[in-house]
Amino acid sequence: MTQLVMPNDTNYLGNLMGGNLMKWMDIVGAMCAMRHTETSVVTASVDNISFSSPIHLGEITTLTACITRVFNTSLEVYVEVYAEDVQAGTKRRCNDAYLTFVSLDAANKKPSPTTPIVPETEMEQERYDAALRRRQLRLILGGRMKPEEADDLAALFNRSS
Numbered sequence: 001m002t003q004l005v006m007p008n009d010t011n012y013l014g015n016l017m018g019g020n021l022m023k024w025m026d027i028v029g030a031m032c033a034m035r036h037t038e039t040s041v042v043t044a045s046v047d048n049i050s051f052s053s054p055i056h057l058g059e060i061t062t063l064t065a066c067i068t069r070v071f072n073t074s075l076e077v078y079v080e081v082y083a084e085d086v087q088a089g090t091k092r093r094c095n096d097a098y099l100t101f102v103s104l105d106a107a108n109k110k111p112s113p114t115t116p117i118v119p120e121t122e123m124e125q126e127r128y129d130a131a132l133r134r135r136q137l138r139l140i141l142g143g144r145m146k147p148e149e150a151d152d153l154a155a156l157f158n159r160s161s
């Protein structure tokens with residue numbers, strides 16, 4: 001998804017407002033999820049977003065999204081953001097985030113199971129494996145899982161080496 005940063009997207013310093021970028025990240029993530037599930041989706045959670053590099057008025061913002069793992073009714077989407085200064089001929093990576101969407105069935109608008117994905121590349125496999133730990137962390141933070149139930153997350157901290 002590509003957006004030109006216009007005056008009404010910015011704060012008074014002339015940089016893209018964080019809230020507008022979060023909205024675009026939510027939209028690109030939702031479109032990615034919808035294309036996979038072929039249903040309506042809702043955003044269940046957004047993991048940490050850090051704003052390390054401001055995006056300026058007049059720059060072109062490109063957002064990419066891909067599914068990292070499907071659980072049951074929910075799926076994790078990885079979004080990356082790039083900013084391009086066309087006059088300087090530069091493009092930089094600005095931030096990224098993991099978002100979780102839930103697929104809803106058409107009739108009742110209730111969570112409905114969706115098709116799994118199969119990772120193919122090494123990078124896809126790494127993100128797929130780590131998605132389980134990220135899920136456990138966000139479910140704990142969301143009050144939906146007890147820390148003692150988070151086996152994969154615990155294994156990360158309890159390594160002997």
Ligand SMILES: CC(C)(COP(=O)(O)OP(=O)(O)OC[C@H]1O[C@@H](n2cnc3c(N)ncnc32)[C@H](O)[C@@H]1OP(=O)(O)O)[C@@H](O)C(=O)NCCC(=O)NCCS
Binds near residue numbers: 044045073074100142
């Ligand atoms: C997200 C929502 C659909 C979950 O509904 P629910 O009745 O609690 O349903 P369930 O308990 O069956 O959970 C459904 C899925 O959501 C996941 N989920 C719920 N809360 C979550 C959270 N905070 N983070 C990540 N996943 C979450 C569950 O793990 C489950 O996934 P799974 O089936 O893959 O295991 C519901 O809370 C909701 O509608 N929230 C509002 C969404 C919204 O308005 N978003 C912003 C605008 S789009």
